Amino acid sequence: MAESEIADVAVGIDLGTSNSCVSFARGSEIEVLSNAYGENTTASVVNLGADGSITVGNAAKANIIHDPTNTIYSAKRLIGRYFFSEEVKKARAICSYEIIEGESHSVRIKVREENFSLPEVGAMVLRELKSIAEAKLGQQVDKAVITVPAYFNDNQRQATRDAGRIAGLEVLRILNEPTAAALAYGFGRNLQQKVAVYDLGGGTFDISVLEIGNDVFEVLSSSGDTFLGGDDFDDRVIDLLADEFQASQNINLRNDPYALEKLKVAAEDCKKAFSVEDEAEIRIPDVITAPDGTSHSIERRIDKTEFWSLVQDLVMRTLKVCDEALQAANVVARDLDGVILVGGPTRLPAIREAVAEYFQQEPRDGVDPDEVVAKGAAIHAASFVEEDTDAYLLDVTPLSLQVGVAGGLCEPIIERNTPVPIEQSRSFTTARDGQKLVKIKVYQGESREASDNALLGQFEFSGFEPAKRGQVAIDVAFQINTDGIVNVMASDRATGQQASTSITLSSGLSQTELERIEQRGVTERVRTETAPAEAAAAAVGTPASPAEPAVPLADEPELPKMPPAAAAEPAPTPAPDLAQDELEIDEEDLIDGATPSLEEDLAEPIAAVASAEVDALEAEEDDAIVPMVEELDASTPPPGDDEPDSLFGDGSADLTEEDPEVVLQPTLDAVSTEEVNTRPEVEIDLDLECETRVEAAQTHPTFGGAASDELGGEDSEIVDLVGGVDVVRLEPEEGQADGDGEPELDLGSIEELDDSAILLDDAPTDDSEPDPDTH
């Protein structure tokens, strides 16, 4: 299809945890674009060479065994996550590459002394796919629809979008994988069907129920688990082998990156074998050399029954999620006209059988589980550049959008499975006279407990005229667009003016960071197509014989040679020498969200003053205190007593829209300090790391004093500025009660909390007296 001139091409990309796929559609023709080795999927694995070059795909994957510390795989499991999240902790324990903390609690991968953000790693894979498409189509490709698991939250979607941008792609749409699969399945077939898409990928599980009516694809419900995928099946086999080896040889293979990678490859092969066989033979010659010099091997036979016993609970977990999705869609299994399987692991007969039994029907044949998502994305991408829009995708948000309220709880704004795009508004007011700032924490998830949900960010609104408490009305609009990306905007009801908004806490890249990364241009280093012949040979015969070292490359993987590109660069992401020691922190520190994100800040001379204090406090204190100090020091005239907001005013001029992260950090901490100092009894909603910080501060007598010293006696101002952390819901408790009458937030707590924002409800708050006798 390269022969004809196409002015504008847009491809569909399935950026998978383990494998990725790129596809192109024109009219009714849909083609999967194969890579230089003729493979339709490309491993989402990135290897950094000693010379600074980057290899992506199966050639990189072949390197895992030889060069584990410089080979990044399954990065999708980390994208858009905070460093303190469970998934990142887990990955740090099992991944052979180094995972460290970046600014604002983000995650960085450190390879050969270079730090990469997750969007950059994603961009390397995307860059490879872009090149594959360009080679195949014979022209430049700069537009794409990229798919994500339906259950991805806003952070993960944003990060994926950023990855596309870094790779030099205009991301036309972030599309949900199951929706893409359904589109590929039903496009142009004039179907009237209800279908379920069971999508078990390398790292995530999604289930979506859709109703297809000719050209309309309406998602009725979506559910999922972003902590569950084919990788987990491999891990079960790895655990079995490692445990047995430990028992028989008293050597823990998990401690040796090389041995671990060998186990990983063997486990994956074992899993794949069960797609066609009833039994798998695992042979890992020379898995490790013991301290006494003897070489050990593993030979193990696993039959279908044993494998099933290893993974049965994982499969059952997916079916439980299916229950949820069916219930939300208000359908039962027999209402479904089809079940579509997506993702490599669904090739496993054990899964097919379990799914068939659950849905009481055989899954649809003729759908390639590895390619169907990319094909759907390609169909959708084509509609962006072709004249006719042939299909309408009516998708939903899979996760409830909530705001933090008093007592560490959440209040839903947009429930899950609400169609997108959608906008909902809420009004907030001040809790205190003269308050100049209103803060709102936004979460995604289904729990009433804030800490159980994913924190998207903390938004702060300022720029309104200060007034008596409760007199200010700030209308906040929460939007979710068709990409599933959340947007929060505020306006002052009195003036109708857009309030200035900043995001204080975000796992994503700031605008400036993104630009810096783009300039850094790591994806330029991705070596495409012209992969070395030996790597090609290794890749063609994929991991069929993992035990045989096919690629005699990288015998000295530890080579500390600095890649030229990085050396030449004026350290865009400074390798945090200072913070290096702190990177080796234990789990408790992680919960504290304490140390490591200092790297950037500490590199700044301005912050150096504060660093001593911070070092002293770091065990208990959150690092966000640093930006605060930095911010104060940076603004030449210290904020005067009468204008506590000047500090934000100063910052917001250049920071508000463009670089939202910097502005807000300060208040976050100032609040907690003050709250703790003045009213230690009060329960404050500081989720996750913040919570621990408060506790720590309570037991740490010097903390408050030190902080206010740093602030130059600004503490009282800070209180005003910040007020508190939570949004207090002001509404008769009945109104909050759900049909099932679960106990609701006690109104009494409002009196105790002089918080920065109060959620105003449109419902009258006075006529129905709050029942004094709540259970």
Add this chain to the structure above:
Amino acid sequence: MRSNATQTSEISALARILDELDYYELLQVERGAEVSAIKRAYHQSSRSFHPDVNRHLKGDVGEAARRIAMRISEAYSVLRDPRRRRAYDQRLDAGREVRIQLAEARSEAGREAVQQRAGRTPQGRQFFKLAEAALARQDLVSAANNLQTALTFEPDNQSFQQMLGEVRAKLR
């Protein structure tokens, strides 16, 4: 895709009156429409107003198109959900605003359920509580009496009626 001129003027016109249209008018369905009709109307509206259709529109018209698309989702979310729809219908009947926030509709529906269960009037609630307390200490006679009294304030409260029936059944 339809011609841009028609589309643009239609979008602008609709955006101007968007805040005056109730959800039924927006989706162009009858007040008593079945859920299936509402779904059809949602699909039909999406053919004209889904962001994918109008993604090429920039500036004010683009913004107008996005507002319409979001409002259509909102209308559908309320009208397809019986509980939300009931709360919304009551609001329309009372001549209140034509929009309802989704969570609000849910909580209004929830409030209705709570009121049904615990009483709408202060007296009804008071005696219902006394009845509950009596039940808690196994005093069925007192519970029945209090429920009876509660029902004099809210004779049509089915929840009270049902509970009274159960208490009396136990008394026998």
